[in-house]
Structure formats: structure tokens, C-alpha cells
Amino acid sequence: MKLSDALSKFGPVRGVTSMIAGLMSGDVAPINGGKRVTESLAEARVTLEKNKKAQLDCKSDWAYWGYQGDISYWQAVVALLEAAELVGEDNLPDVPYDDSGGVVMDICSRQEQFGEQVLNEARKQAREADAHA
Numbered sequence: 001m002k003l004s005d006a007l008s009k010f011g012p013v014r015g016v017t018s019m020i021a022g023l024m025s026g027d028v029a030p031i032n033g034g035k036r037v038t039e040s041l042a043e044a045r046v047t048l049e050k051n052k053k054a055q056l057d058c059k060s061d062w063a064y065w066g067y068q069g070d071i072s073y074w075q076a077v078v079a080l081l082e083a084a085e086l087v088g089e090d091n092l093p094d095v096p097y098d099d100s101g102g103v104v105m106d107i108c109s110r111q112e113q114f115g116e117q118v119l120n121e122a123r124k125q126a127r128e129a130d131a132h133a
């Protein structure tokens with residue numbers, strides 16, 4: 001699978017409560033994250049850490065879950081970019097993405113799992129390539 005195909009399967013998820021509360025409070029930072037697939041691995045790691053810090057500093061449940069959507073997204077992006085460094089952007093392992101919907105925490109979990117599965121399979125692929133070299 002190509003990196004661009006893997007990245008197009010998902011994006012930052014937001015719950016309705018977070019969206020409404022953010023708009024009503026005027027604090028849109030927790031719900032303002034965007035899907036950017038052109039980030040480098042270093043930039044993606046920085047963005048992930050910024051979102052983790054913002055989540056630690058937030059003062060409400062709605063903001064926590066708003067940031068969690070970004071954190072899960074960027075964890076998956078980081079994993080996919082790491083996998084691409086191991087096996088190439090056009091040679092990622094074919095791992096199915098479960099896009100069955102559900103509540104925010106389920107979607108976040110599936111995004112993270114997808115990134116982890118692709119990275120784990122890429123590591124295996126890279127080890128096998130090294131063994132045959």
C-alpha cells in the first residue's frame with residue numbers, strides 16, 4: 001500500500017459534544033486540528049507532542065476529547081511515516097483499516113491500532129529484507 005493511500009483512510013475525529021462546547025465557549029483550539037499529510041516525520045512528532053501537552057493542560061472533558069482526536073490521528077501518522085522510512089512510501093504492508101464508525105474513543109483506538117499494525121508489519125518486512133540481503 002502507498003503511504004498516501006494509508007493516510008487518506010482516516011483523519012482527526014471530533015465528537016459532537018466537543019464541537020458544540022468549543023463553539024459555545026469560544027475556545028476552538030481543542031477542535032481546530034486539521035488533517036495534514038505532507039508533514040515530515042520530525043514535524044509530525046512535534047505536532048503530536050504539542051497536542052499531548054495541550055491535552056494535559058486543558059481543563060474540561062470536551063477539550064480533552066477534542067485533543068484526543070488529534071493525538072490519535074498524529075500517533076497513527078507518526079507510525080505510518082516511520083513505516084515508510086523502513087520500507088518505502090510505495091511499499092507499506094497492506095493492513096485493512098476498520099472504518100466502521102462508533103464513538104470517538106473507539107475511532108481513536110482504531111486509528112492508533114492501524115498505525116501500530118502497519119509499523120509492526122513494516123518492521124517485520126524490513127527484518128526479512130535484511131535477512132535476505
